[in-house]
């Protein structure tokens with residue numbers, strides 16, 4: 001999921017490495033080679049394990065990391081939780097960009113609200129949403145359910161505006177972020193998500209960014225049934241800060257095989273790079289739940 005913005009900016013400016021751990025496909029060299037070719041960095045199909053993240057981001061080795069496998073039999077039923085409520089703005093300018101490891105739609109907190117459920121009285125705002133996927137259908141979600149992976153996972157990243165002044169500040173606090181996770185399965189084309197997918201050919205390379213003209217309703221990305229699991233966890237990309245209240249919807253939503261195939265065509269390198277590789281998958285394997293409290297709000301609303 002979510003990315004610390006400071007780290008993200010550093011990466012976009014070329015001061016931080018591409019996230020290791022994702023499976024990449026080597027593509028042919030561009031016809032016109034740059035004058036000063038970059039050294040070859042990765043071999044075909046090489047997989048750099050997320051376990052290497054701990055070398056630069058020690059928190060990635062913590063006890064409260066995400067994603068996890070949801071053992072449905074181990075989840076405690078949540079009682080007396082207030083309803084989980086959200087409100088999003090449809091008509092405002094959004095940008096969609098390729099940070100080198102996914103596609104991401106930036107909302108920047110514009111007129112939105114998420115509260116209730118496990119979030120108590122605090123009000124969270126939507127900062128950005130992005131997606132994880134796999135090299136083939138049937139894998140790609142970050143969370144798994146009773147050991148079963150899904151074909152992808154959307155993350156809607158919110159920050160706590162009741163306690164903190166900015167996304168950056170909240171991202172470092174244990175109650176700073178709340179992420180809605182939506183499992184994706186292959187089926188019908190998702191019309192709302194297609195407003196994003198149609199733009200992906202315009203952000204093929206790392207650093208590419210376009211403005212979305214069409215109104216998008218983030219609420220339409222969520223399943224109709226409000227039943228979810230929740231637990232305290234972390235960002236699933238470096239720096240893997242343990243600042244996330246995870247809310248994973250039980251009901252998957254459908255996307256088409258073509259939509260997933262279009263996502264896999266994004267590349268992790270810049271257009272000028274000697275080697276541009278497709279992002280075949282970009283999910284982190286599950287980590288132990290440990291002693292954390294996993295709750296089941298089947299009748300949350």
Ligand SMILES: [Zn+2]
Nearest residue numbers: 001002155236
């Ligand atoms: Zn994510």
